[in-house]
Amino acid sequence: MTTTTYESGTLRELASNFFKLDRLDGGNFRRWQKKMHFLLSTLKIAYVLDTLRPRENENETVAATRERKKWDNADYMCMGHILNGLSDGLFDTYQNEVTAKKLWDKLETRYITEDVTSKKFLVNHFNNYQMVDGHSVMEQFHDIEKMLNQFKQHDIKMDEMIVVSSIINKLPASWKDFKRSLKHKK
Incomplete structure (x- = not known):
């Protein structure tokens, strides 16, 4: 009792x-x-x-x-x-x-149904995001991390290699040599 x-x-x-x-x-x-x-x-x-x-x-x-x-x-x-x-x-x-x-x-x-639309928006936002010179790379990286966490919340799965490659491609133009070296590392 x-x-x-x-x-x-x-x-x-x-x-x-x-x-x-x-x-x-x-x-x-x-x-x-x-x-x-x-x-x-x-x-x-x-x-x-x-x-x-x-x-x-x-x-x-x-x-x-x-x-x-x-x-x-x-x-x-x-x-x-x-x-x-x-x-x-x-x-x-x-x-x-x-x-x-x-x-x-x-x-x-x-x-x-609205979630499907927001998933498309999130993916589009991630694909079009580009880091720029003049802003802290770490702050911009945190923006990308937030987007990837939203992917998890919406159960959007993306291969890790695609994520890494996408982040490398989003680095600012001034990082051209560093981007090239990262792309060619194993």
Whole structure:
């Protein structure tokens, strides 16, 4: 009995600290989605995003009724947490969804499509980036590192040799001799 009270107290504390999760305003969907899924998993209600609601049967057992009620409660909690994680404008748009899964799927459909566009933008930005003289090479290298970290966040994979070759090609024009020596090293 003490363990259950402790666990529910911990879950309440986690839920009360929910405000620390940034609200989805349309940007950084993948990051928000991962954080939200972690929260829902921690609360042990994420399963409603993957499982169908147990059907009602005319002669169902008490256990089956309890299982369906448990699913309904988890779905309600899951829906509430997802909606609470949305900006006010998105909350107004999605508040009338029937289940947490339908809400989750609609958000994925909308923002994963936009994510494809942002992936194209990131790749294009990386390909067109060129280091220039007059700025610190290390600062410009950090800009490239940020872009490559965004690739990881968007699950864009690039061969390491292509990355290294691209970075060498992005060095400023004044580094011509150094670029040549790097390209010909093994």
